[in-house]
Amino acid sequence: MPQFQSNPSGRLPDSTIVARRIAEKYADMTGAVRRFADLVKAEPLKVARMSIHEAVVGADVSVATANRFAHLIGFSGYAEFRAELIRGFEKLFEPVDAMKRHRAEAGSAFEVLEASLREDIANIEATLRSLDPETTERAVEMIARAEKVFVLGFENAAQLAGMLACGLEMTGVPTRSPENGGGMVGVARQLFKFGPNDLLIPIAFSLYMRDTIIMTRYARRAGIPILAITDFLDSPLVPLADRTLFVTAFHSMHPPSDTAILALIEALIAAVARQRPGAPEVAEKFASFAYPWMRSTGPDWSPEE
Known part of the structure; x- marks a missing residue:
């Protein structure tokens, strides 16, 4: 069974909605649902970039478990949970996105x-x-x-x-x-x-x-x-x-x-x-x-x- 270690450089910001909801409901989670929550806490960036089918493989759980997890922390389903998870990292990737946009734009070094x-x-x-x-x-x-x-x-x-x-x-x-x-x-x-x-x-x-x-x-x-x-x-x-x-x-x-x-x-x-x-x-x-x-x-x- 996979073990997920904490990844401080990619940890979910404590102020985000997903982080707060996991903290509130974590004590109520057991078994596979808690295992999936541990994956989200340990590797939120990876989960944000994965489809539900890829994510459940990483945590060794079922699609139904991932959806139960999303419902438990107050989302209508996995898609809504993942969208909110991505939002939590938007500011982190703003400079990266800006750099990509600037590189795609025409312009001289002087400009x-x-x-x-x-x-x-x-x-x-x-x-x-x-x-x-x-x-x-x-x-x-x-x-x-x-x-x-x-x-x-x-x-x-x-x-x-x-x-x-x-x-x-x-x-x-x-x-x-x-x-x-x-x-x-x-x-x-x-x-x-x-x-x-x-x-x-x-x-x-x-x-x-x-x-x-x-x-x-x-x-x-x-x-x-x-x-x-x-x-x-x-x-x-x-x-x-x-x-x-x-x-x-x-x-x-x-x-x-x-x-x-x-x-x-x-x-x-x-x-x-x-x-x-x-x-x-x-x-x-x-x-x-x-x-x-x-x-x-x-x-x-x-x-x-």
């Missing part, structure tokens, strides 16, 4: 480049229009007054978190971000030392990284102030944060737009540098210290001992 740049310009302008002066002031104050800051992001957001952390360090704010290879344990190793006088800045955009949400929940329970950087009001970071800065980060080929997010990050660093006491002195001290390593007089040049 593609120009369209991408114009999307980023529009994102930055939309982000600027959406900024609320009072929220922005409070956000900058939260950073400037924090004893220490942790900027949280995984995958692509980890690079953005690193740039924000580097910039804030240069204003005199002690700042860390996830270390390479550290993962959630590495983040926890830092956050357990944080408290109400510190600050967590999580960065997450659709699709939201589960680890970012988990660690942000931990920070909230620990009483650590939270300033979120995200995209929509229904982002899972919003209810966890004390303040939220929103970025319009649409990109038709590879969402989200890192350009718009980075623009806000650089603007935040500039605002904190203006407000943080001692920021000019920190920058001057670093420049004096680093100067010998930031100039070159020839191929054999090396800093003086």
Whole structure:
């Protein structure tokens, strides 16, 4: 009998209708119906792409069992269940579908480049229009007054978190971000030392990284102030944060737009540098210290001992 292992990279998003209904009815499932539910939970992407006849072979159950499963979780039949299952992954495959459409369209390399740049310009302008002066002031104050800051992001957001952390360090704010290879344990190793006088800045955009949400929940329970950087009001970071800065980060080929997010990050660093006491002195001290390593007089040049 097949055994299906959990596949976190392809797991059904918890917020989807199918995932919620399975969770509600799972205790009532037995035998073959539960076995089919386990297949859906473990390999939802595969099930979404299979016909009912292919899916039942994978779970070693009958077509009647697959239909009973669909009825048990509130669908009129297997076809309606599968359509809803596919909908749960639509956002995941939007970039793939967009790339396929763009590749099929005629256009020069310059036209593609120009369209991408114009999307980023529009994102930055939309982000600027959406900024609320009072929220922005409070956000900058939260950073400037924090004893220490942790900027949280995984995958692509980890690079953005690193740039924000580097910039804030240069204003005199002690700042860390996830270390390479550290993962959630590495983040926890830092956050357990944080408290109400510190600050967590999580960065997450659709699709939201589960680890970012988990660690942000931990920070909230620990009483650590939270300033979120995200995209929509229904982002899972919003209810966890004390303040939220929103970025319009649409990109038709590879969402989200890192350009718009980075623009806000650089603007935040500039605002904190203006407000943080001692920021000019920190920058001057670093420049004096680093100067010998930031100039070159020839191929054999090396800093003086």
